[in-house]
Amino acid sequence: MTFRPQDLGLDDIDLGADDLDSFDPDAFIKQFDPTVPIASPAQVRREAQARSNNIFGSYVTLREILIRHEATIQKRWTKKTRQQRQKILLDAWPDMAVTHRPDFDAFRRTNRSRQGASGERFRDYYMLPQINQEDLLKPKTLLLLLNARGRNSPPEFAGADFEVMHLGLVSKNLVPVFLNLHAMVLHGACNAREYGKLWAWEEHPDAFDWMHTRKQFLPGEGLLVLEAQEKLMHFLVTCCQHILHEIPADNLTADTFPVQPEPLLRTGKEPNGFDSLVVMAAEAPYRLPARLDLGRIESVLGARLSAAEDHLWAVREDPAYFLEQLIESKEHRQELLKDTGGDEHPVLRTVHQKRFWARVCGSVAFESYLQVEVFSELYRQAQALRLLHTKYAAAISPTKDLPEELMYAILKFRHYLNQAAKGPLGALRHGVVSSPPWRKYFVRQPPPDSTSTMIVVQQKSGVKMSPIEHQLLWILRTLWEDGQDLFFVRLPLIVDELGRLLETEPRTQELISARIANIVGDLAIISHCIGQLDMYQPWARGFEAALLDRADGIKTDFEERTRFWSMIMKALRDSNLSKVAQLGTPSDKRFAYPYEKRRTKQNVEQLQRAEQHLDEFWAAIDRVVYAECGSLKGTAVQRVLSRPRMIQRTPEWVDPPPSATKLPAREPVLDPNLANLYKPLSTIYIGEPARVTGSNAGTPTPKTKEKTKDISSHTATEPATIIMDVDPKPEPVSIPVDGRSLKVFRTLFFNPAVTSSPGEVSWNDFLHAMTSTGLFAAEKLYGSVWQFQKLEGDQSRIQFHEPHPRGKIPFTTARRHGRRLNRAFGWVGDTFVLREK
Structure with a gap:
């Protein structure tokens, strides 16, 4: 587009040059930024045509080599040692970068912005960061790159090749180079003559629109893409020549070698054989650029929403899980940091501890609500966007603008994703520095008084960090500061780098607590969705410009739809929770929950006390939220809390009948039905039903629904009384599994009357058990998140976190996994039987 001082609002600025022609764009740009090189149309056309000819010449050569020799190349490359591969790579590219994403490494280590000659020194790092030894020395990466570039034409990579330069450009x-009033065509070109063709705005009716919508390229941008592709294609041809060294280069494409079928090269899997989003992301730069996959976005967000709902359910149902969440939240609060004088925070002193626990309890409640709201909204928009994309599929063309309804929906979804990312980013800011692995490196400034909620944290002086700690902290700080560095690097790249560091450096596992790992998992899911939208080329290049005219409407919509989020935050501030804190403070073992022990009268009473304390806590939270926010009608939280599904509670102890044979030295034990007492998830939002008991560990007995009143007509302390409709008990099904899997499921669906000593479950055994049913495919997402997708039927998904940092699932966690599987699929312990040999 035109770069005139008047258009930029700079016509009144004194640029220090009296004879400067303000209508001469070249002179203006040179005065405004003297580092920008100016080019003429003739220079650009000459360079573009030469590079385009070389690109297509190398492409034809590479294609002809691959259709004859690709199977041989794959076999030879995979058999070579690391040193042999390295020699071939360095012979073809002598100064190849050593590390993965060398642009990111150079940016972090040396020069945040260009300083003198350093820009030229790292030019190839920023232009072609995928060309590095760390990645290409892996057995299949070069083979993927050869296949993609040799069997697909150069224009198909133009958008992706420009996007990968983002860090170098910003x-x-x-x-x-700068050339005004011209556009360069890369998208949609089909030969060397059209690829890189330069059009003046007055020469082509669409040239100006190409610049406005970013469907094509500025001349300088196009030249960078052509330069990168020219270097890359020459490198790949040279690699083939070295691998097939015994065949003269001129004979590689001769007809004496017949055309062969394309060989299969499957990757994208973890070393254990399961699909992995991390591996797929690492391979993406070496494949044909992916198309927008809205179905995948929808499925990932849907599974995460299900996990958020299960979390909300578990903190209300399971005292052990609630206690675990309280302790985790407490251990990541900045009040635990000593101040610069070595003193503890005032709220930790006995007289003020109620305020501290009010903050902890409020955080646990708020986070459980917010996760449901955020991922429900994102999932809803992903569903709507997929349907719109299907609706307009026939009208979508790379040469045309997107339909307005679809473009608005994409921009709106992208805005919500960026706003949703602020939650995990803020959680990292507050949680990392105070987490047990990092607490020794940070201190607080003393607060002005004991009631202040303002906490200022600084890095402790004189404490040395290891190189890995420095690197990890730089990445985490870049995320939580959400400043210029994150703008430069962009969220998907920095999250991928964080995931890669956690995967490849064992020491980092000790530096990331389980809570921080979960936060990183959420951030990774959101950034994956953003990255998917950014793949939607050529339109993604114009998202920022398209947002300008629509930003006000999108922001207004966001403020209205998220109004409840602010209301709930206000309701759960510590000043409203002084009485709730008394119920939630884990003193006197009030939430001790020895579920793993065999049932005795004493044990049952302890279970019931913990459940009663938990019910009292959440009833108090409900009253506070109801008083501040009302019935929550229309929110995702209200939808979960009002479901006609009951939480399980421990039934009263009943002495077993006297036995003729006395068992020595054992208390009488009754085989309890573990799910035969039910209570509502919330007595305010669903009402208080009559107690339902039964002899089966399944669904309560159906009852006829009575006429009910709107709960809004009741006070928060006088919930409505209703009797729910419930579905009849489903027909029992049997799933045959092997002995290894049966042991896992007996722990997940533990019955203290059957199994006397539940133990930990190996994560690998859990993966094996879930997939050995034949019902699920397992896939590793980001961080500690794994997703299991049903292979048949509704193809629903469920997510679980890999235990961190050890690969063992504690019994209390395994039991929660079992309850989640029960709610999702109706599974119980008797569902699984030993498969006949």
């Missing part, structure tokens, strides 16, 4: 380590 940090000014790559500076495109």
